[in-house]
Amino acid sequence: MSAEPTPAIEVRGLSCSYEDVPVLENVSFCVRPAEIFFIIGGSGCGKTTLLRNLVGLEKPTQGKVLFKGRSFTDADPAERREMLRTFGMLFQSGALWTSLTLSENIGLPLEEYTDLPGDEIREIAAFKLGQVGLSGFEQHYPSEISGGMQKRAGLARALALDPGIVFFDEPSAGLDPVTARNLDVLITQVRDTFGTTIVVVSHDVDSIFGIADRVIMLDRSKRGVIAEGTPTELARAGANPKAVEFLTRRSVRPV
Amino acid sequence: MPETLELAPARATARAAEGSLQVDIGGSWRLQDPSPRWHALLGPEKPASVRLASPEVGSWDTSLVVFVGEALVWSRESGIPCDVSALPDKLVGLARQFEGSMQSTERIAHAQSLVVDVGISTRHALRQARGFLQFVGECWIDSTRFVLGKARFRWGDCLLEMQKCGAMALPIVSLISFLVGVTLAYSGSIVLKRFGGEIWVADLIGVAMTREMGALMAAVVLSGRTGAAFAAEIGSMKANEEIDALSVLGISSVRFLVLPRVLALGLMMPLLAMYANCLGILGGMAVAFGTLDIPPAAYWVEMLTIVDMSDVTVGMIKAVAFGLIVGLSGCLRGLQAERNASGVGRAATSAVVTAILLIIVADAVFAVLFHALGL
Ligand SMILES: Nc1ncnc2c1ncn2[C@@H]1O[C@H](COP(=O)(O)OP(=O)(O)O)[C@@H](O)[C@H]1O
Ligand SMILES: [Mg+2]
Numbered sequence: 177m178s179a180e181p182t183p184a185i186e187v188r189g190l191s192c193s194y195e196d197v198p199v200l201e202n203v204s205f206c207v208r209p210a211e212i213f214f215i216i217g218g219s220g221c222g223k224t225t226l227l228r229n230l231v232g233l234e235k236p237t238q239g240k241v242l243f244k245g246r247s248f249t250d251a252d253p254a255e256r257r258e259m260l261r262t263f264g265m266l267f268q269s270g271a272l273w274t275s276l277t278l279s280e281n282i283g284l285p286l287e288e289y290t291d292l293p294g295d296e297i298r299e300i301a302a303f304k305l306g307q308v309g310l311s312g313f314e315q316h317y318p319s320e321i322s323g324g325m326q327k328r329a330g331l332a333r334a335l336a337l338d339p340g341i342v343f344f345d346e347p348s349a350g351l352d353p354v355t356a357r358n359l360d361v362l363i364t365q366v367r368d369t370f371g372t373t374i375v376v377v378s379h380d381v382d383s384i385f386g387i388a389d390r391v392i393m394l395d396r397s398k399r400g401v402i403a404e405g406t407p408t409e410l411a412r413a414g415a416n417p418k419a420v421e422f423l424t425r426r427s428v429r430p431v
Numbered sequence: 432m433p434e435t436l437e438l439a440p441a442r443a444t445a446r447a448a449e450g451s452l453q454v455d456i457g458g459s460w461r462l463q464d465p466s467p468r469w470h471a472l473l474g475p476e477k478p479a480s481v482r483l484a485s486p487e488v489g490s491w492d493t494s495l496v497v498f499v500g501e502a503l504v505w506s507r508e509s510g511i512p513c514d515v516s517a518l519p520d521k522l523v524g525l526a527r528q529f530e531g532s533m534q535s536t537e538r539i540a541h542a543q544s545l546v547v548d549v550g551i552s553t554r555h556a557l558r559q560a561r562g563f564l565q566f567v568g569e570c571w572i573d574s575t576r577f578v579l580g581k582a583r584f585r586w587g588d589c590l591l592e593m594q595k596c597g598a599m600a601l602p603i604v605s606l607i608s609f610l611v612g613v614t615l616a617y618s619g620s621i622v623l624k625r626f627g628g629e630i631w632v633a634d635l636i637g638v639a640m641t642r643e644m645g646a647l648m649a650a651v652v653l654s655g656r657t658g659a660a661f662a663a664e665i666g667s668m669k670a671n672e673e674i675d676a677l678s679v680l681g682i683s684s685v686r687f688l689v690l691p692r693v694l695a696l697g698l699m700m701p702l703l704a705m706y707a708n709c710l711g712i713l714g715g716m717a718v719a720f721g722t723l724d725i726p727p728a729a730y731w732v733e734m735l736t737i738v739d740m741s742d743v744t745v746g747m748i749k750a751v752a753f754g755l756i757v758g759l760s761g762c763l764r765g766l767q768a769e770r771n772a773s774g775v776g777r778a779a780t781s782a783v784v785t786a787i788l789l790i791i792v793a794d795a796v797f798a799v800l801f802h803a804l805g806l
Contacts, residue, residue: 228675231679232678232679233675233678233679256681257681260679260680260681261680261681263679265676265679267672267675267676268672269671269672271671271672271673271675271676272673272676273668273673273676274668274671274673284680284682285680287583288583288680288681288682333676
């Protein structure tokens with residue numbers, strides 16, 4: 177591994193805080209192109225916070241985020257918008273725009289970034305909805321479909337602009353096991369088809385072992401990364417005890 | 432366990448034995464009944480060691496755990512050994528957990544000294560002011576981008592909002608402004624009757640409605656009806672991460688959500704104010720005809736002797752400004768809302784308060800301004 181390709185995402189010494197309360201300190205890691213990268217850790221350890229800092233929803237107090245070697249943190253607004261175009265994000269709640277139909281939800285990014293005519297946008301929206309198994313729901317409003325369907329529609333929206341990187345915040349939270357596995361299959365398909373880099377925040381152990389290429393584990397008391405590697409590496413005895421405990425769902429420390 | 436123990440009240444007795452303190456716990460301990468506290472039990476002098484025993488304790492719950500736990504915390508802090516080996520294991524285990532939780536509770540200061548509070552409030556106020564200026568700046572930048580043709584404007588949304596804030600507000604605006612006209616006519620006629628000049632009611636109402644009340648009433652109605660709705664809509668979009676979803680796409684929430692709404696209000700408010708003027712004048716006319724015996728034609732002619740285009744213009748300028756104020760404060764409060772359900776409610780409330788406050792202030796500024804301009 178002498179000639180490492182430029183990482184798709186490089187995080188250097190990132191620190192995040194809310195008001196004056198630090199959540200993460202000096203976090204550094206790299207995500208390789210076309211990798212399914214998982215960020216795991218217990219509740220409240222700062223996974224969502226890290227994700228929000230990566231996509232620029234919060235401003236890091238220190239450190240940098242680089243995408244394909246270009247700094248996102250210091251980018252000027254035009255450059256930033258151009259980089260945002262290449263991101264897709266699936267929020268924990270789906271975050272569909274409630275006043276728009278599913279078709280309009282998926283069409284909006286296309287309307288914003290392309291000059292395609294309306295009928296073509298509608299066709300693309302229907303196609304993307306079909307990809308996530310929601311054909312026929314184009315004219316439904318988000319409130320008229322179930323939580324799992326909202327997540328899938330959110331995924332279709334995240335994929336609308338054929339992004340280079342897709343971020344997922346707890347995709348399987350609140351879904352039944354079957355739907356959650358289907359979502360995993362979809363994620364893998366996207367990666368395999370388009371070579372998309374995928375960053376997933378999750379604490380679903382089945383997903384981690386099912387689809388993750390590499391994993392970092394955050395810890396609340398350390399305010400940073402405590403383990404990094406493939407899921408099997410982290411679950412092996414001798415790795416960080418907290419990671420082993422998390423991944424094997426077995427307590428290795430005295431309670 | 433004997434029946435009497437179950438019913439006996441919780442008690443803890445301390446007796447000194449060779450420098451050490453022996454505490455006997457007894458009775459049944461229940462959270463809903465009064466029970467002894469550890470610190471009340473201790474005398475003024477410090478014992479060398481403490482020993483807890485429970486020779487005749489009945490049923491117990493968390494209240495006893497707290498008692499023993501406090502003893503353990505006290506023992507750790509004062510360095511005096513505390514022997515709990517005579518207590519049931521289950522109880523000691525829970526008490527140790529209690530002690531642990533006392534140790535690990537991070538103290539989040541919610542109430543502090545006056546100086547700290549003043550500091551925090553000042554910082555909060557400064558941040559609010561900065562947020563407001565930033566918001567107005569963003570609106571300005573985005574609207575110039577739109578005027579220069581660099582950004583798309585969501586006309587569809589704007590039309591929909593115009594319908595919601597304009598056409599659908601007609602019934603309530605009609606009712607309120609008609610009644611304002613009626614009220615003004617009654618109270619005006621009390622004074623004017625003394626001079627035998629009931630006919631001047633027409634002048635009074637004409638000027639008051641066109642210059643002041645039309646725009647003011649429309650603005651007050653819309654701040655409660657539309658401003659609050661904007662804040663609630665945008666606030667719940669924020670709680671639902673919908674605003675974040677826009678930001679991640681690089682779509683400015685100001686352009687997408689704020690401008691169509693503010694423009695809709697800026698356009699509809701003068702129309703509504705004009706409509707309110709008419710209804711107010713009609714209300715005055717009705718009172719004049721019904722109680723003062725002034726025929727509508729005479730009322731109308733008398734009114735036109737004083738009301739001219741400048742009065743109407745003044746009212747319309749105010750209406751546009753009030754519309755922008757209502758729209759901007761509704762959207763600002765929505766965007767500032769906390770990400771939870773109660774945040775949405777607070778956003779709606781504060782949108783109305785902010786809007787009405789700013790409307791009254793703006794009205795006063797306009798009064799001075801128009802006076803200086805001689806309008
Ligand atoms: N908006 C916020 N304001 C202040 N503190 C926050 C906010 N959001 C999250 N936090 C705090 O930051 C920490 C990390 O939260 P989060 O990133 O949501 O955790 P996770 O997603 O790993 O469960 C938590 O301790 C939480 O209390
Ligand atoms: Mg989270």
